[in-house]
Every structure is written in structure tokens, then in C-alpha cells.
Amino acid sequence: MSKARKIAKNDSLELISAAQNKAEDKRLEVLKTYKLYIGGAFPRTESGRYWKLKTPAGKVIANVSRASRKDFRNAVVAARRAFSGWAAKTAYNRGQILYRMAEMLEGRREQFISELVLQGSNENEAVREVNAAIDRLVYYAGWADKYQQVFSAVNPVQSSHFNFSLPEPMGVVAVIAPESHGLLGLVSCIAPVIVGGNSCVVLSSEKQPLSSITFAELMESSDVPAGAINILTGFREELLEHFSSHMDVNAVVSSDLESAELKEVQSSAVSNLKRVINLKIKDWFSDEAQNPYLIMETQEIKTTWHPIGL
Amino acid sequence: MERRIEFNTSWQYSPAPESTDHIVLSKRYDNFIGGAFVPPASGKYFDTINPATEEKLSEVALSDEADVNRAVESAREAFNRYWSKCLPAERGKYLYRIARLIQERAREFAVIESLDGGKPIRESRTVDIPLVAAHFFYYAGWADKLEYAFPNRRVSPLGVAGQIIPWNFPLLMAAWKIAPALACGNTVVLKPAETTPLTALKLAELIQEADLPPGVVNIITGAGETGQALVRHPDVDKIAFTGSTEVGRIIQKELAGTNKKYTLELGGKAANIIFEDAALDQAVEGIINGIFFNQGHVCCAGSRLFVQESVADTVIRKLKDRMESLIVGNPLDKNTDIGAINSRQQLDTINSYIEIGQKEGAELYQTSCPLPERGYWCRPTLFLNASQSHRIVQEEIFGPVLAVQTFRTAEEAIEKANNTPYGLSGGVWSDKGAKVFKITSKIRSGVVWANTYNKFDPTAPFGGYKESGVGREGGLHGLLPYVNLA
Amino acid sequence: MAAATQTLPDFRYSPVVDQVGVADRIARVTARSIKKESKIEALKLALSMLDLTTLDAKDTAGKVRQLCYKARHLHDDLPDLPTVAAVCVYPNMVSVAKKALEGSTVKVASVATAFPTGMTSLDIKLEETRRVVSEGADEVDMVISRGRFFAGDYNYVFDEIAAVKEACGQAHLKVILETGELETYDNVRRASEIAMYAGADFIKTSTGKVKPAATLEVTLVMLEAIRDYYYQTGRMVGMKPAGGISNAKLAIQYLVLLKETLGEAWMTPQYFRFGASSLANDLLMQIVKQKTGIYQSIDYFSKD
Structure with a gap:
């Protein structure tokens, strides 16, 4: 069992030092720094800001990077740069990469479970959530x-033309991950976006941001090209406006916005007529959270005509 | 001196006007609400004129909020009482009936479309009206x-759809809006464009004739304020709009925070790309069709031409010669290629762009064809040596004005083609299959015509990427905007 | 007249042809409505462009003489009618036609070069050409060697046309591509260019013995080849659709196509001909109808 989980179980930071003082475990634990994930790298926020993530009991778990508008801008640049290459990968290849993500997640189940517990999920829920997230990627x-x-x-x-319509990715998609289900919600929002060839910039759950950054580490080692997925931790209240008004973002996906927030997003989206997709998902474990219609939410249909003749 | 063809032949076509004997237009048209024609609450009317003669054709209701309320109420009632209870197959039969009636009265509709909107009768007869019937069919x-269109889903209608349509393809846009809405079980309130309300009102008569339950289709006329009232109406479940990106943006903003669904078909500035290995003569025809079809009042018009430099001189010469044989004039003459500009306002807009283009330093070329004295007219126009930064290249002109640029490599052509906020359509001309598929997949737009241009079909989805709109109309994909899936 | 360049054209500069696009263009041409004055003018123009043709194994001297009479006297009840452009016959009828047309402006055209198949040796083709010219043919309608064309032996096709042209001397050469056998418009375009660069005065669609013969579509492809050749060389080559053009309405559509593709300079019998036989009477009936307002019966027009 990992350190993090042990800590969480005890639900007390004081116990860290207690544990460290035990004879069988004398070494000083290396604490993890949670940063942003932009263009395949893990920078700190350019703003230097952070917030203290606490357990439900009020103990500090980590200093989480509080992404700024400029971090978002950098992430969009990275996503735009990655888009054409990611979209051009064969469908087979994208499928393999998503499957690889599932494999990697499976391999680090324990870490994700313990992080969720650390962030307030109970153990059974956490196990169920991680399992569902792995299966969702598959x-x-x-x-x-x-x-x-x-x-x-x-x-x-009617005319002598061969005519077909097929889906193409919209481009750069901004994703507002749900507050609940720090891992499953995140995976459920990202997977249908990227499997269809879009690149994305994700604002992680404010309550459970750790899962998203650990997830980023996993993507970094699972053949997802740099920039195809970018993850920011930060405050929804601050960043929502920028996510929805940026001129180089093609769509915004959200799932649990308050009606005032949704209105704000929809109003700012007008700047470049970006598509606003507000999923109404009540149960992240059900089929409403995993179906191919969700892939189509960030696809455009292109119709192509060509004459048939000699 | 470059050799050119001389088209001013001694043999000229005599006028061949389409007969208007059988056309009956009332002096005044009321709104069509709840299956009956009812006067506007305000008692106010406005004129609709023939843009080719500037003469008044009729006057139509100027609808305000009260009329919109009435129409939406009627649509809601029809939805609850009739349409949602109507067996789907029976719904279909009503639409078949409408399609047939349109075919029977095709000539009448074509003539009125040309009278009211200024488009050449050749187009309203061979393109607009046949497509209207086909769309309903x-x-x-x-x-x-519908269950077969959405695998593993239960399909239900949205309710009442508010639909606002433009003046460039008046009846065709009405068909694009009404047919899928009704097929999916919705009722509608349709607002035709201010300058072209007549065919929609004739359609209302036809719908009466078809015995459609009252209130399933309501048609109210008016200007921007009428449309705005419809967009704002709380009991409308969905807005479908075709028009400018500017107005589309306003509508999207109006709808923010509401639960209304929407589809937007907006502006465009399509690139038509001619490679050196293309069938050049057919490409020239495609350029002509791309920009001069319907006076260039086409959102998907191929208004930016990119010609590969090695064939640029050849293509431009052929294009100029082909343009010389185009006839501008009386929309009702069967030989007219380019009819009247739809309104004084639109003509002013086009002319201002022609001035801008010259000031920007692009080289103007217009054909020498004679123009009628009265009415709103514009000669087929080219701007040679245009550049990406020119306004005539960036902005939608919505007239018979083509900005011409050359390119050297495919990469350059793609980059320039996509260098626009719009993404409605595009054209590619090459004889090499692999190249065609490469370019068509790289163009960021909802419709790509390869070795053809401006083709439309009810089975083929149409709609834009980026600022050219949201959603698709036509084909299987055109059903989605009118259903709830569960 | 500028001399033709005596080498094969560089086909890299010849555009390919898209069949569907051609059909689209023709749909616009056939939608033109030609009424009233413009119709009468067109009917008369079409008459003046006729190569009145009889190419039948059963042809007799008597039949050829009747045809020549018709050529000079289309319908004597109508004043102001033009004569046809030419009478087109088999080689052994050239002298009969020449005599019958003496003193008129109507030309004698003869098919030659083992018409309609062309399946003989070059020396025989040249001999036949020289013979018809010496017997009075003003115009020679030759066929190209389609087999050699399909085999890709463009040099052979080119050289043969150039040789026949030389054998024609002063006589005008019309080169029949037999488009009904060429299958694709790309082939038609290429054959057109070979013929023009080899010296053809006219290019012609068909022998009339193979279906499809002339179509508006194939004619458009050839007219565009003529235009491009003119752009390049300044030499005007004529066009002759032949076979299957049996009524006035269709003939007028050809004239619309001609007007909108090659314009003013080509709207004359010097540069455009119809190869047809029954067309003449339909044109005449339409002219009478236009003048009188009464629909006509063929029983009142001489069949020659």
C-alpha cells in the first residue's frame, strides 16, 4: 500500500511525522509537487500563485498551482499546435493510445485510489471510480x-456525384471538468473529445485537483502527443470567462455549471461562435456518461462532393 | 496583346420573358396563424417590391410581439393537440402532400420567387423550386x-421551433427549415426575410390547401424586431436561423442562459482552389457557378479564387471570356444569367466593396454587358491581384464580386484557404484523386466541392465550421437539431 | 492564314476534361430560350451552315443531282433564303455534284481516306484525296486512324493528317475524329489538338455511321480545343458537328453553344458547319412557321 494511502487512512498530517519516526520507516518521505500540464511539460503557474488543498478535516494536502489567464493562453497555443498532428493520427493509433492510457491507469490504480481518498472520497467509492475510469478509457x-x-x-x-458526410474534430476544445469525481469526471469529459481527434485544455475539479495532475503524468508516458491534452488546476470562477471567450478555442464542454455560469460561458462564446456543450450528466457511472453521441458533440460534419464520370 | 474572344455577335437573343399571366398576387397579405390569415395586431403593413423594377408587388403584415405571441401560442397548441399525437407515418404523408402540391404549382412559385427576390427565372425554375419539392419529399x-437515424436512442420532438430565414433563397430556406422540423414532430413559427416574404405566404396558402392541422406551420412577416421577438419568446424550444454572422452572434447571445436549442447557418468566404492539373474549362464553369450563381447572394459562394500560378494567366483569360457571355438583366427573362441585386441596401453594400477593393489596390475587371436602366444591378466583377489582407478578401460581400489570388504550392493554398474566421464551404479542382482527398480533408469547412461547385441536394448535409454556423441542415444529420434523444 | 505548327502539341499544356462538368455546361446552353427575331436569324444561319449530306451505298447520280438542286433552291416559296454551304458526297459522286453545282456558291465536299473506317494504307488514302480534289472537291472530309490513336501512336495520326492536308492542296480539310468511338472527352480533346496542329481547317465529330454521333457535349469539348488553339496560335479552325442533328431546335442549341464559346468570328459558314440531311427541311418548316404562325407538315417540303 502506498504512502499516500496510508496517510489518507489516518487522515492526519500529524501522523506523517509520527510514521516517519517509526523505526521501520526512518527515511524522510518525498512529497509530491502538483503542477500544471501544458504542451507535454509540467510548469508551475506563471503567476506563482497556489492554493492550499485540504482534506475534509481541514489538513493541508498540497500547494496546488492556481493557473492564470496566461497559463490558459499558453495551453491553448500548445493545444492548437498539437491539434493537426493528433487529428492526423490514424483512428487505430488513437484507439491504441487511449487503450495505453487505460493500461497505465490500471498500473497505478493504487495511487489514484489513495489520492481520491485523500481528497475526500471514501474508499469504496474511490475504488469504484478508478475502475470505472479505466473501463471508460477502454x-x-x-x-x-x-x-x-x-x-x-x-x-x-440526384446528380452524378459521389457525396459523403463524415465527422471531423472541431479543433481545440476547452473542458470544464466536473467538481465531483475528480478522476472519472475528468476522464469522461476528456476521452470523447480526444478520441475524435480534438486537442483540449482542461480545467480540473477544484475539489479534487490531484487526480488530474497525476493523470497528466500518466498521459505523459502513454504516447499522447505533447499538447493534445493540457490540464490546468485553478479556480473556475476566475478562469471560466477566459475558457469561453478565447478566440482560438472551438468549443467548450462542461457538465455541471450553475445556470449563471452557463449563461456566462454561452455569452462569452459568442466572440467566435464557439460551440457550448453542457452535458447533463447525473450519474457518472451510467451510460449517459459514456456513449458515442458524446464523441459527436465535438465533431463537425463535413460533406464532400465529387463528380462521377469518365 | 492577349487574344480574346469577341462575344458581341450580330446574333443576339430576343427577349424571352416568362409569362406572368397565371400569377395571382393579392394586394395585401396577412400573417398565417392557426391555419388562417390574420391581420397584424398593430394593423401595420409594409411594401414588398420587385427589385428589378422598383415597383411595389404587394404589402405584408408588419408583425410585432403580440403577433409573435399569437403565433407561438398557436404552434404550441397545435403541438399539444394535433402534431405530437399524429402518427409519424401520417405526419410524413402531410409532407408528401406538400411536396406534390409544390411540384404542381412549381411554375407559379418560380415566377413569384423571381419577381420578389430578383433571381433569374432560370435558377428559380431549375434550382430553387425543384429543390424545395425534393426537400419536402x-x-x-x-x-x-427516426429511430433508424439514431441508433440505440429514443427520439422525441422538441416542441415549437422558431425559424428565421434569409432573402437569398426564400422558399428553399423555408423548406430547409419546415420539412425536417415537421418530420421530427415539431410545430413551427417561420419568419421570412423582410424583402422576400411572398413565396412563404404562397406556401401558407398551399399548406391550407394541404389541410395541415391548423397551427402546425405559422408564418409571420416583419423585419429584425419581429425576429428578435421570436428569438426571445420563452415558449419557443428551438431557434433555427439562416443569415449573417453578425445577426447569428446576436441570436447566440440572446439565447445564452436559456434552454433553447439552436442551429445557425451564417456567412462564408469560401476559397475555390484551382490546381494546374485541373479540368480547366470545367473549373472556369465552376468559378462562374461559384460566384455568380444567384448574383453572388450565396453564403457558400466561392468568393475567393486561388489559381495555381502556372495556369493563372490561362484561367483568368478563360474566365474573362466566359464572363463576357453572361447576361445581366430582367430576372424573368429565361436567358438571364444574373438577375437583380435583392435590394437597394445590398447594392450599396456591394458597390462600397467595389470601391474599397480599388482603393486597396486590387485590379478591377468588369464585363461590358448592358444593364437595364431601372432596378438594382451589378456587373460580374473580378478583383485581380488581391491579397489576404484586403477587406474584399476577408469580408463577405454577398454579391457577384470575386477576389482572385494565385498560389504556388498546395500547402500555401490550404493555409490561405483556412485563413478566415469562416468555414462554410470550399472548392478544389484537380484531376489527381489523391490530391483531391488531401485538400478536401484539409479545408476546414462543412461543405467541400471537389471538381464541382454550388451543388445542393436534400440528402446532403450542409452547414458551417467556425463562424459560419452551428449545426447541419439537410440529410440524415439535418434531423438532429429537431429531436431530443434519450 | 497563319501556318500550322507542324509538330505534335505538348499535351502537358492540354487540360483534362471532366464529363460531369461538361454536361452541366450543356444543361445551361439548352436552357436558353431563342424566340422571335433571334429564332428566324438562327434558322437562316443554320441553313447557310449546312453540309447537305448523302453518304449511302445506294446513292445514285440522280439522287446526288436532286440534292444539289435542293442545295441551290432550298424552298423557292421563301425569298431571302441563303443557300447551304456545301453538298457532301462519296468520292465517286464528286464529279456529278461538281457539275450540278456549277455556277453556284455551294461547295462540293467529299469524304475520303477510306471513309468511314479509314482502314487502308496511307498511300491509298493520299491517292483518294488527290483524286477527289482533282475531280473538283473544294473540301475533303477525312477520318483519323482510331486504332493508331488508341494504340497511343499519336505521331502516326498526326503525320497522316499532315500528309492528307498536303494532298488536299487548295481544298479545305475537315478531320473527322469519330468521337463516338473515342469514348472519353479526354481522347476527343487530344485528337482535336492533333488534328489542328497537323493542319486541319475544320475538326468534325463523326462520320454519321457510328453512334453516338454529334452531341452538344462533345462539340463543346472540341470548341474549347479550338479556342485554346486560337489563343495559342492565332489560327481559327472550324467546327463541324455531324450526325444526329435532325431538328431545328437542336441546331439552334448548337449555335448558342458556338456563340457562347467562340463568339462572333466563328458565327459563319466559313468556320462552322452542320453535317446533316434531314435537318434542312425542319429548318425550313420552322422558318415558314415563324413567318406564318402556322405549324407545318413535311409533306409540303421536298425530300431530296
Whole structure:
């Protein structure tokens, strides 16, 4: 069992020192620094700001980077740069990369479980959530080379033309991850976006940000190209406006915005007519949180015409 | 001196006007609400004129909030009482009936469309009206087959759809809006454009004739304020708008914070890219079709031409020669290629861009065809040596004005083509299959015509990326904006 | 007239042709509505562009003489009618036609070069050409060697046309591509260019013995080849659609196509011909109808 989990179980930072003083465990534990994930690197926020993440009991777990508007801007630049390469990967390849993410997550189950517990989930919930997150990645990995078939059409036009419509990724998608389910919510929002070839900038849960940064570490080692997924920790209240008004973001995906927040997002989205997708998901473990229609939310349909002749 | 073809032949086509004998227009048209024609609450009307003669054709209701309320109420009642209870197959049969009636009265609709909007009768007869009938026919068949369009989902209608349409394809846009909405079980309130309300009102008569339950389709006329009242109405479940990006943005903002769904079909500034290995003569025809179809009043018009430098001189010469054979004039003449500009206001806009283009330093070329004295007209126009930074390259002109640039490599062409906030359509001309697929996949737009341009079909989804709109109309994908999935 | 360049064209500069695009263009041409004055003018113009043709194994001297009479007297009830451009016959009827048309402006055209198949040796083709010219043919309608064309032996096709052109002397050479056998518009375009660069005065669609013969589509492809050749060289080559153009409405559509593709300079019998036989009477019937307002019967027009 990992250190972090032990700590969480005891739910007390004081016990860290107590544990360290035990004879069988004399070494000083190396504490983890949680940073942002932008363009495949782990920078601190350019603003130098942080907030203290605490356990439900009020004990400080970590100093979490509090991303700024400029961090977001940098993340969008990274996402835009990564977009064409990620979108150009074969569907098979994207499926493999998502599956690889599932494999990596499976390999680090314990860490994710203990982090969730640390951030306030009870153990059973945490186990269930991590399992579901792994399975969700496998689920979407399987869709990588199938949703195009299900949602494409060859259109029988009247003229002598071959005509077909197929989905293409929208581009750079800003994702506001749900506050609940720091891991499953995050994975459920990211997976349908990236399996379809979009790149994304994600604002993680404010309550459970640690899972998202650990998840970023896992992506970094699972063949996801740098910049395809970027993760920021920060305050929704501060960043929402920038997520929805940035001119180089094509869509905003959210799932649990208050109606005033949603209105704000929808109003700022007008700047470049970005698509606002507010998923209404009540149960992150159900089918409403995993289905191919969610992939289509960040796809555009392109119709192509070509003459048929000699 | 470059050799050119001389088109001013001694043999000229005599006028061949389409007969208007059988056209009956009332002096005044009221709103169509709850299956009946009812006067506007305010008692006010406004004129609709023939842009080719500047003569008044009729006057139509100027609707305000009270009329919008009435229409939405009627649509809601029709939804609750009839349409949501109507068997899907029966819904389909109503649409088939409308399609057939349009086919029967096609000539009448074509003539009125040309009278009211200024488009050449050749187009309203061979493009607009046949597509209207085809659109109803296509969606009629979907009414009882919706479960097959959305695998593993239960499909239900949204309720009342508010639909606002533009003046460039008046009846066709009405069909694009009404047919899928009705097929999916919604009722509608449709507002035609201020300058082109007549065919929609004739459609209202036809809908009466088809015995559609009262209130399933309501048609109210007016200007921007009428549309705004419709957008703001709390009992509308969905807004479908076709028009400018500017107004689309306003509507999107209005809808922020509401639960209304929306689809927007907005502006465009499409690139039409001609490679050196293209079928050049057909490409020239495609350029012509791309920019001069419907006076260039087409959101997906190929208004930016990119020609590969090795064939640029050849293509421009052919294009100029082909343009010389285009006839501008009376929309009702069967030989007219380019009709009247839709309104004085639009003509002013186009002319201001023609001035801007010259000031910006692009080289103006216009054909020498004669223009009628009265009415609103614009010669087919090219701007050669345009550059990306020119306003005539960046902004939608919505007229018969083409900005021409050359390119050297495919990469350059793609980069320039995508260097725009719009993403509605694009054109690619090359004889090399692999290249065609490469370029069509790189163009960021909802419709790409390869070795053709400005083709439309009810089965083919249409709609934009980026600032050209949200959602699709037409085809299987055109059903989605009108259903709830569970 | 500028001399033709005596080498094969560089096909890299020849555009390919898209069949569907061609059909789209023709749909616009056929949508033109030609009424009233413009219709009468067109009908007369079409008459003046006729190569009145009889190419039948059963042809007799008598039949050819009747045709020549018709060529000079289209319909004597109508004043102001032009004569046709030419009478087109088999080689053994050239002298008969020449005699019958003596003193008129109507030209004698003869098919040659083992018409309609061209399946013989070059020396025989040249001999036949020289013979018809010496017997009075003003114009020679040759066929290209389609087999060699399909085999990719463009030099052979080119040289053969150039040789026949030389054998023609002063006579005008019309080169029949037999488009109905060429299958694709790309082939039609290429054959057109070979013929023009080899010296053809006209290019012609068909022998009339193969279906499809002339179509508006194939004619457009050839007219565009003529235009591009003119752009390049300044030499105007004529066009002759032949076969299948049996009514006035269709003939007028050809004229619309001609007007909108090559314009003013080509709108004359010097640069455009119809190869047809029954077309003449339909044109005449339409002219009478336009003048009288009454629909006509073929029984009142001489069939020659």
C-alpha cells in the first residue's frame, strides 16, 4: 500500500511525522509537487500563485498551482499546435493510445485510489471510480475507429456525384471538468473529445485537483502527443470567462455549471461562435456518461462532393 | 496583346420573358396563424417590391410581439393537440402532400420567387423550386423512420421551433427549415426575410390547401424586431436561423442562459482552389457557378479564387471570356444569367466593396454587358491581384464580386484557404484523386466541392465550421437539431 | 492564314476534361430560350451552315443531282433564303455534284481516306484525296486512324493528317475524329489538338455511321480545343458537328453553344458547319412557321 494511502487512512498530517519516526520507516518521505500540464511539460503557474488543498478535516494536502489567464493562453497555443498532428493520427493509433492510457491507469490504480481518498472520497467509492475510469478509457479506445462509421453517410444525391458526410474534430476544445469525481469526471469529459481527434485544455475539479495532475503524468508516458491534452488546476470562477471567450478555442464542454455560469460561458462564446456543450450528466457511472453521441458533440460534419464520370 | 474572344455577335437573343399571366398576387397579405390569415395586431403593413423594377408587388403584415405571441401560442397548441399525437407515418404523408402540391404549382412559385427576390427565372425554375419539392419529399420519408437515424436512442420532438430565414433563397430556406422540423414532430413559427416574404405566404396558402392541422406551420412577416421577438419568446424550444454572422452572434447571445436549442447557418468566404492539373474549362464553369450563381447572394459562394500560378494567366483569360457571355438583366427573362441585386441596401453594400477593393489596390475587371436602366444591378466583377489582407478578401460581400489570388504550392493554398474566421464551404479542382482527398480533408469547412461547385441536394448535409454556423441542415444529420434523444 | 505548327502539341499544356462538368455546361446552353427575331436569324444561319449530306451505298447520280438542286433552291416559296454551304458526297459522286453545282456558291465536299473506317494504307488514302480534289472537291472530309490513336501512336495520326492536308492542296480539310468511338472527352480533346496542329481547317465529330454521333457535349469539348488553339496560335479552325442533328431546335442549341464559346468570328459558314440531311427541311418548316404562325407538315417540303 502506498504512502499516500496510508496517510489518507489516518487522515492526519500529524501522523506523517509520527510514521516517519517509526523505526521501520526512518527515511524522510518525498512529497509530491502538483503542477500544471501544458504542451507535454509540467510548469508551475506563471503567476506563482497556489492554493492550499485540504482534506475534509481541514489538513493541508498540497500547494496546488492556481493557473492564470496566461497559463490558459499558453495551453491553448500548445493545444492548437498539437491539434493537426493528433487529428492526423490514424483512428487505430488513437484507439491504441487511449487503450495505453487505460493500461497505465490500471498500473497505478493504487495511487489514484489513495489520492481520491485523500481528497475526500471514501474508499469504496474511490475504488469504484478508478475502475470505472479505466473501463471508460477502454470503452472510448474501442470507439476510435468506429464512430466515423456509425455517424457517416453516403448521400444518394440526384446528380452524378459521389457525396459523403463524415465527422471531423472541431479543433481545440476547452473542458470544464466536473467538481465531483475528480478522476472519472475528468476522464469522461476528456476521452470523447480526444478520441475524435480534438486537442483540449482542461480545467480540473477544484475539489479534487490531484487526480488530474497525476493523470497528466500518466498521459505523459502513454504516447499522447505533447499538447493534445493540457490540464490546468485553478479556480473556475476566475478562469471560466477566459475558457469561453478565447478566440482560438472551438468549443467548450462542461457538465455541471450553475445556470449563471452557463449563461456566462454561452455569452462569452459568442466572440467566435464557439460551440457550448453542457452535458447533463447525473450519474457518472451510467451510460449517459459514456456513449458515442458524446464523441459527436465535438465533431463537425463535413460533406464532400465529387463528380462521377469518365 | 492577349487574344480574346469577341462575344458581341450580330446574333443576339430576343427577349424571352416568362409569362406572368397565371400569377395571382393579392394586394395585401396577412400573417398565417392557426391555419388562417390574420391581420397584424398593430394593423401595420409594409411594401414588398420587385427589385428589378422598383415597383411595389404587394404589402405584408408588419408583425410585432403580440403577433409573435399569437403565433407561438398557436404552434404550441397545435403541438399539444394535433402534431405530437399524429402518427409519424401520417405526419410524413402531410409532407408528401406538400411536396406534390409544390411540384404542381412549381411554375407559379418560380415566377413569384423571381419577381420578389430578383433571381433569374432560370435558377428559380431549375434550382430553387425543384429543390424545395425534393426537400419536402426527402424529409417526408423520415417521419416514421427516426429511430433508424439514431441508433440505440429514443427520439422525441422538441416542441415549437422558431425559424428565421434569409432573402437569398426564400422558399428553399423555408423548406430547409419546415420539412425536417415537421418530420421530427415539431410545430413551427417561420419568419421570412423582410424583402422576400411572398413565396412563404404562397406556401401558407398551399399548406391550407394541404389541410395541415391548423397551427402546425405559422408564418409571420416583419423585419429584425419581429425576429428578435421570436428569438426571445420563452415558449419557443428551438431557434433555427439562416443569415449573417453578425445577426447569428446576436441570436447566440440572446439565447445564452436559456434552454433553447439552436442551429445557425451564417456567412462564408469560401476559397475555390484551382490546381494546374485541373479540368480547366470545367473549373472556369465552376468559378462562374461559384460566384455568380444567384448574383453572388450565396453564403457558400466561392468568393475567393486561388489559381495555381502556372495556369493563372490561362484561367483568368478563360474566365474573362466566359464572363463576357453572361447576361445581366430582367430576372424573368429565361436567358438571364444574373438577375437583380435583392435590394437597394445590398447594392450599396456591394458597390462600397467595389470601391474599397480599388482603393486597396486590387485590379478591377468588369464585363461590358448592358444593364437595364431601372432596378438594382451589378456587373460580374473580378478583383485581380488581391491579397489576404484586403477587406474584399476577408469580408463577405454577398454579391457577384470575386477576389482572385494565385498560389504556388498546395500547402500555401490550404493555409490561405483556412485563413478566415469562416468555414462554410470550399472548392478544389484537380484531376489527381489523391490530391483531391488531401485538400478536401484539409479545408476546414462543412461543405467541400471537389471538381464541382454550388451543388445542393436534400440528402446532403450542409452547414458551417467556425463562424459560419452551428449545426447541419439537410440529410440524415439535418434531423438532429429537431429531436431530443434519450 | 497563319501556318500550322507542324509538330505534335505538348499535351502537358492540354487540360483534362471532366464529363460531369461538361454536361452541366450543356444543361445551361439548352436552357436558353431563342424566340422571335433571334429564332428566324438562327434558322437562316443554320441553313447557310449546312453540309447537305448523302453518304449511302445506294446513292445514285440522280439522287446526288436532286440534292444539289435542293442545295441551290432550298424552298423557292421563301425569298431571302441563303443557300447551304456545301453538298457532301462519296468520292465517286464528286464529279456529278461538281457539275450540278456549277455556277453556284455551294461547295462540293467529299469524304475520303477510306471513309468511314479509314482502314487502308496511307498511300491509298493520299491517292483518294488527290483524286477527289482533282475531280473538283473544294473540301475533303477525312477520318483519323482510331486504332493508331488508341494504340497511343499519336505521331502516326498526326503525320497522316499532315500528309492528307498536303494532298488536299487548295481544298479545305475537315478531320473527322469519330468521337463516338473515342469514348472519353479526354481522347476527343487530344485528337482535336492533333488534328489542328497537323493542319486541319475544320475538326468534325463523326462520320454519321457510328453512334453516338454529334452531341452538344462533345462539340463543346472540341470548341474549347479550338479556342485554346486560337489563343495559342492565332489560327481559327472550324467546327463541324455531324450526325444526329435532325431538328431545328437542336441546331439552334448548337449555335448558342458556338456563340457562347467562340463568339462572333466563328458565327459563319466559313468556320462552322452542320453535317446533316434531314435537318434542312425542319429548318425550313420552322422558318415558314415563324413567318406564318402556322405549324407545318413535311409533306409540303421536298425530300431530296
